[in-house]
Amino acid sequence: MSLISEKTIERLILYRGLLLQANHESESGIYSHQLGRMAGFTPAQVRRDLMQVGYTGSPARGYDIAKLIQSISALVDPAEKREIALAGIGSIGRAILAYFQGRSSLLEITAAFDTDPEKTDRVIHGCRCYPVDRLSEIILARGIRTGILCVPSGAAQSVTDAFVAGGVRGILNYAPTRLIVPPDVYVENRDMIMAVEKVVYFSGPRTGQRKETG
Amino acid sequence: MSLISEKTIERLILYRGLLLQANHESESGIYSHQLGRMAGFTPAQVRRDLMQVGYTGSPARGYDIAKLIQSISALVDPAEKREIALAGIGSIGRAILAYFQGRSSLLEITAAFDTDPEKTDRVIHGCRCYPVDRLSEIILARGIRTGILCVPSGAAQSVTDAFVAGGVRGILNYAPTRLIVPPDVYVENRDMIMAVEKVVYFSGPRTGQRKETG
């Protein structure tokens, strides 16, 4: 079995989201081909992925939805509540705060940071804001392991260094920059400009491109 | 050579971005290992990718930066200026407008849509806003091929249908929903919640995970 691949983890999280979202009034079970259709993958792909979570379905009734959600959660969710830090309270940072807060019971953005004194020492979307100078200190004190980076390119690397100094193990990077981090720190890049350019490319007068991602 | 893979396109766009960003004062050429270090890939990966653009470097001087940028652009950029439509002028939509406008000379978000009459019939970040009822009509008239979707989940599918009816060929989807589209329409999903969950997973007490993505 070894280690579950990044792609599989991503799909598992997706499956869980889809299952939570859809209201399964009548049905309590779901088949791989149904989940596959919802997610945009083949039934075989779904079964392969679900193999890894160690929950086993029934040939006759498929997968029990509640138990499947639970099993995926047991795999991908942290053991206890996790605090997340966000750096850069610009329009993207604020959008993420607004969008994310309250969606998850296990995850919460509990500290935001910015250079602008106008934005610090107050509460935005339920999140307390501090000056960036205090970033390492605060996340270290609170044991925060995950950071979201929404600062302009110019500041991205120095804030990253502060995150790392504060003990962060994973960074979600919205800045259009590649971050330099120690090899044991995970970085997920979400450059919006690149995303637009990519979609524009695949919107071109081309045929037969269709596989979804993200 | 056949068709260039999605992953390769993504990396090529990244290379171009990195090359444009870095100021190459002294140097006019770059080697695969340098570009690889910047992007976080192996030199072999870089060379494979660059093979596909049909621009050939020199063993002694590496790749000419200006020509390389030009060659990648010739491959990934549209032939003429492209207009993009954005649906959902909430915090994410506005953030994307603010962030994107003016960054590219070839791409411009020229029409935004929302249901809220407060937000329509005015200009936000240089972009004219219309009611969603007029979405298909307007993008069809302007020949817009690319859409960015920032509406809440509940509205995502119906706005998608309007995009498709209006002739859109590619959608950048920020809603936490899987969209149903005809097989020749490209969708790139950028669910922020999933991204956070994924990074939290990889921030966990795990060792040896390190490959970057996005």
Next chain:
DNA sequence: TATTTGCTGTGAAAATTTTCACAATGTTAT
């Protein structure tokens, strides 16, 4: 009870992606 049905779990095959490894090449040093 026996048969049919349509699913799961999974070994094996296929497809795709990445890396290796090296001949070819142009530059620099002698």
Next chain:
DNA sequence: ATAACATTGTGAAAATTTTCACAGCAAATA
């Protein structure tokens, strides 16, 4: 000139990911 060197472009190998295909099974049906 010639040798030494570091790099490109790429066939081939390796690794990874996806799909196929089918045994085995539980429910439904006869």
